[in-house]
Amino acid sequence: MSALEIHQLHKSFGSTHVLKDVNISIASGEFLILVGPSGCGKSTLMNAIAGLEPITSGEIRIGGEDVTWRTPAERDIAMVFQSYALYPSMTVRGNIAFGLEMRKIPKAEREAAVQRVADLLQISHLLDRKPSQLSGGQRQRVAMGRALAREPQIYLFDEPLSNLDAKLRVEMRTEIKKLHQRLGTTIVYVTHDQIEAMTLADRIAVMRDGQVQQLGTPDEIYNNPVNVFVAGFMGSPAMNFVDAVLEGGRGNYALRISTPGQEDLVLPWPAERDTDALASCVGQKMLLGLRPEHFSEAVGHSGAGTAMAAVIGVVEPTGADVLINLPLGEGEVTARVGPDCHARPGERLELQVDMRRAVLFDPQREVRLA
Amino acid sequence: MPINTTQVPAHAGARGHSASASLQSWLPRLVLAPSVAISLFFVYGFMIWTFVLSLTNSRMLPSYHFVGFGQYARLMANERWWVAASNLAIFGGLFIAICLVIGAGLAILLDQRIRQEGTLRTLYLYPMALSFIVTGVVWKWLLNPGLGIQAMVRSWGFDNFTFDWLVQPEMAVYTLVIAAVWQASGFVMALFLAGLRGIDDEIIKAAQLDGASLPRIYRRVILPCLRPVVFSAVMILSHIAIKSFDLVVALTGGGPGYSSDLPATFMYAHAFTRAQIGLGSASAMLMLGGVLAILVPYLYSELRSKRDV
Numbered sequence: 001m002s003a004l005e006i007h008q009l010h011k012s013f014g015s016t017h018v019l020k021d022v023n024i025s026i027a028s029g030e031f032l033i034l035v036g037p038s039g040c041g042k043s044t045l046m047n048a049i050a051g052l053e054p055i056t057s058g059e060i061r062i063g064g065e066d067v068t069w070r071t072p073a074e075r076d077i078a079m080v081f082q083s084y085a086l087y088p089s090m091t092v093r094g095n096i097a098f099g100l101e102m103r104k105i106p107k108a109e110r111e112a113a114v115q116r117v118a119d120l121l122q123i124s125h126l127l128d129r130k131p132s133q134l135s136g137g138q139r140q141r142v143a144m145g146r147a148l149a150r151e152p153q154i155y156l157f158d159e160p161l162s163n164l165d166a167k168l169r170v171e172m173r174t175e176i177k178k179l180h181q182r183l184g185t186t187i188v189y190v191t192h193d194q195i196e197a198m199t200l201a202d203r204i205a206v207m208r209d210g211q212v213q214q215l216g217t218p219d220e221i222y223n224n225p226v227n228v229f230v231a232g233f234m235g236s237p238a239m240n241f242v243d244a245v246l247e248g249g250r251g252n253y254a255l256r257i258s259t260p261g262q263e264d265l266v267l268p269w270p271a272e273r274d275t276d277a278l279a280s281c282v283g284q285k286m287l288l289g290l291r292p293e294h295f296s297e298a299v300g301h302s303g304a305g306t307a308m309a310a311v312i313g314v315v316e317p318t319g320a321d322v323l324i325n326l327p328l329g330e331g332e333v334t335a336r337v338g339p340d341c342h343a344r345p346g347e348r349l350e351l352q353v354d355m356r357r358a359v360l361f362d363p364q365r366e367v368r369l370a
Numbered sequence: 371m372p373i374n375t376t377q378v379p380a381h382a383g384a385r386g387h388s389a390s391a392s393l394q395s396w397l398p399r400l401v402l403a404p405s406v407a408i409s410l411f412f413v414y415g416f417m418i419w420t421f422v423l424s425l426t427n428s429r430m431l432p433s434y435h436f437v438g439f440g441q442y443a444r445l446m447a448n449e450r451w452w453v454a455a456s457n458l459a460i461f462g463g464l465f466i467a468i469c470l471v472i473g474a475g476l477a478i479l480l481d482q483r484i485r486q487e488g489t490l491r492t493l494y495l496y497p498m499a500l501s502f503i504v505t506g507v508v509w510k511w512l513l514n515p516g517l518g519i520q521a522m523v524r525s526w527g528f529d530n531f532t533f534d535w536l537v538q539p540e541m542a543v544y545t546l547v548i549a550a551v552w553q554a555s556g557f558v559m560a561l562f563l564a565g566l567r568g569i570d571d572e573i574i575k576a577a578q579l580d581g582a583s584l585p586r587i588y589r590r591v592i593l594p595c596l597r598p599v600v601f602s603a604v605m606i607l608s609h610i611a612i613k614s615f616d617l618v619v620a621l622t623g624g625g626p627g628y629s630s631d632l633p634a635t636f637m638y639a640h641a642f643t644r645a646q647i648g649l650g651s652a653s654a655m656l657m658l659g660g661v662l663a664i665l666v667p668y669l670y671s672e673l674r675s676k677r678d679v
Contacts, residue, residue: 052575073581085572089594098590099580146576 002061003028003186004049004154009058011041011048011210018044019210022058026203029184035197036207037233045207046158046190051075063153073102078147079156082163084139086131092142093127099150117145120179137168144179157189161196173199194234198222206230223357228366231289231359237323240333243363244288246281250274255288255360257329259310265328267306270356275370278360286369287361292323294357295335298350305352312345324349417658424651432647441652450628451653454636457543461632462611464547465554469607470600472551473558478588480559481566491563494556502553506620509549510536513621539629542622546614546630549621554610558603565599566592601668608664612657633657 002025011019018041026032034042047053049060051072060068067075078099086095093114100110118124121141131139140160147155157176161169177200180187191197197204198218205215206229214226225231231239244255244267253269267288269278298307310326317323317339324335324343335351343349360370427437445451476494480487497505512518515534523531535541569592577587615634622630624639631639633653641650 050575050579052578072575072579077579079576079579081572081576083570083572085570085576087573087577087591087594089591089597098577098582102581102586146580150580 002026003030003063004032004188005059005061006045006049007059007061009045009048009060010056011044011053012056017210019048019055022210022212024205024212024215026186026188028063028186031180031187031189031200031202033197033201033204034188034190034207035192035194035204035233036213038192040207041210042190042192042207043158044210046079046156046188049154049188050077050079050156076152077154077156078150078152079158080143080147080160082159084131084143084160084163086139086142086146088131091128091130092123092134092145095131095142096127096145096149099146103150113149117148120148121145136164137172140164140172144176148179148183153186155185155187157187159190159192162191162193176200195236198234204234206233208233224368225289225359226368228287228289228361231361235291237292237334237336240290240292240328241361242288242290242329242331242333244286244329246278246284246286246360249282250279253278253282255286257288259328260330262310262327265308267308267353267355267358269360269370273356273370277369281362281369285363287363287366289359289361290333290353291357292334292336294354295333295337296352296354297337297341298352305354307350307352309348309350312343312347312349315343315345326351420651420654423647424655426648428647428651430645430647437648441648442656444649445652445656448649450631451633451636453628454631454633454653457630458612458632460543461546461550461614462608464544465550465611466604466607468547468551469555469558470603472555473603474562474593474596476555476559477562477566480563491560494559496556497553498557500553502550502614502617503620505549505553506617509545509552510621513545513548536622537626539626542626542630546617546621546632550610550614550617554607558607561599561603562596565596569595605664605668609661612660612664633660 004024004026006022006024009019009022010017022045024032034045036042044053048055051067051070051074055068058068059066062075062077087098090098096114096117097110100113105113114127115124118127121144123138123141123145126134126138126142131142134142140163143160160176161172164172173196179185180200189196189200198221201218203215204218204221206213206221208229214221214230216224221230221234225234225239228241232241242257244257246253246269247256247266248254248269251271251274253271253274255267255269257265257267259265294305296305310328313325313327313332315322315324319339321336321339322341322343324337324341325332326335326349337343337351359368361367362369422434423432424441425436425438426433427435427440480490480494484490513533513536515521515532515537518533520531520533523533535545573591573595574587577591582590613634614632615638618624618630618632618635624631624635628636628639634657637650637653637657639650640646640653
């Protein structure tokens with residue numbers, strides 16, 4: 001049974017359409033991440049799920065029940081806010097117990113619940129402090145504790161880590177993942193950080209302009225993006241887009257990339273990845289999407305990729321690997337190679353391109369062709 | 371006169387340099403000295419002089435025949451002083467409490483994202499722009515049984531309607547409360563509104579999700595956040611209450627009889643019209659004590675909470 005079902009949801013403020021035909025369904029225990037650039041409607045969608053914003057049309061079901069017109073309190077959800085939204089006048093204990101108190105749960109049960117989440121989140125020693133006496137990470141834990149105390153059907157997280165510093169963010173990310181694995185809760189999580197999305201999610205919904213562009217597992221989103229936006233949004237460094245002309249015919253397509261001042265590079269397209277859409281595009285300009293890790297250093301002739309060579313523009317070592325900027329086509333591409341690459345700017349570097357993982361887009365409609 | 375020390379000619383040497391440096395450090399003090407002296411003299415000097423006078427037997431003119439705390443003893447035995455003091459307790463207590471309730475209520479209602487909020491806010495704030503004299507005169511007419519509210523309602527046909535607090539000795543002090551509340555509650559509303567606007571929207575959303583109804587959200591979550599606002603409002607209102615003089619003079623003149631006297635009018639009446647400067651000074655010192663009794667704990671707690679942070 002699906003824990004959350006959103007069916008043809010529309011939302012407009014006056015004449016502005018902020019959510020257009022959103023359809024999402026997740027199973028119980030799944031971790032769904034709504035990701036997208038700011039203004040894409042992900043927070044509005046979250047507020048609609050929470051019941052904090054009325055929707056224009058559509059249906060929201062939680063645990064099989066239609067909750068579209070229920071108040072937030074009647075929906076059996078809990079939310080962790082970006083600003084944590086702790087009640088400043090109450091102690092940590094009061095904050096965690098407030099939701100239970102409003103639901104008229106007896107005092108003894110309330111205290112047991114507080115103790116349970118405090119142990120879970122290791123905040124037992126903070127229970128009698130006020131939120132103003134806590135650090136950012138501690139406030140974050142309390143905010144999560146407040147949500148966990150109620151044991152609702154769905155947890156909503158609205159960019160919960162964006163106010164933490166980089167190190168703490170990674171720690172809390174792991175913590176949230178652990179918590180999800182341990183408790184098996186259903187979570188809807190909003191973020192604009194695609195790394196958070198990739199690391200945490202069971203399923204990701206990539207949004208833009210109020211529409212869900214693609215809903216899928218992190219692997220699907222990363223390796224099989226449906227359009228240029230999804231491909232470009234997920235992944236860091238971002239996917240390289242290179243203009244290329246499609247040549248040949250079924251079974252032996254190839255992509256010709258012309259770089260000013262260099263010989264044309266012809267990359268054969270793997271025959272097993274042919275699609276019907278390609279037939280009508282022969283001779284036309286295409287957008288070839290190559291992730292930085294699709295490039296590798298050519299060592300002998302061992303690799304399975306297609307060989308190419310280019311003059312190195314910029315070398316950026318990150319420690320774990322080295323990012324190299326190369327001219328290719330009209331612009332530049334970034335290649336990610338091993339940390340033992342000692343290439344210098346201006347040198348010519350032999351590379352291999354793994355075309356089996358490359359993706360092809362229609363440059364006008366920006367949709368995936370192959 | 372050149373003040374800029376960096377432009378000192380070389381031959382002026384070290385002496386010229388140090389002279390202009392010391393001028394630079396003394397100039398601000400020199401410029402500020404007159405105003406400091408004036409305020410020291412007129413505020414603290416007169417305060418001390420009043421204290422000194424309160425220890426003498428001054429009547430029409432100041433005299434320096436000291437009688438110890440005799441004037442204070444006379445004051446404590448003076449029935450009119452006790453009327454004034456108990457009036458202050460009634461007036462101050464009701465004025466502060468009603469202003470807070472009305473101010474907070476108006477602010478909560480205005481905070482519901484209503485239309486024309488700016489207009490309403492200005493409307494509620496307007497009374498604050500008037501002087502207490504104007505307020506007093508207006509309310510004197512309104513409360514006058516012969517031509518104000520009572521006369522109006524009677525002219526509608528309710529012949530038995532009575533609203534004559536202004537001329538009832540035991541009720542006159544409440545007319546002061548009405549007028550003062552009318553004037554000051556808009557200001558309290560502005561304070562509360564600013565406080566309400568400072569509260570994070572997400573806290574309210576969190577409380578909604580936690581299942582709290584709107585009145586409960588206000589009572590349990592929002593109003594406790596406004597404690598500092600309540601505190602400043604009480605501070606401001608209580609010193610308005612203690613200093614109230616013009617309102618009494620304009621509205622009731624302290625009457626009927628001296629039934630609506632406040633300490634300030636008591637002090638004025640004795641020091642300047644009844645040739646009892648010593649007694650007046652003693653009452654002024656007690657008022658000062660009252661203000662300090664409110665101010666000192668306030669400053670103490672403010673400073674302490676700053677240290678805690």
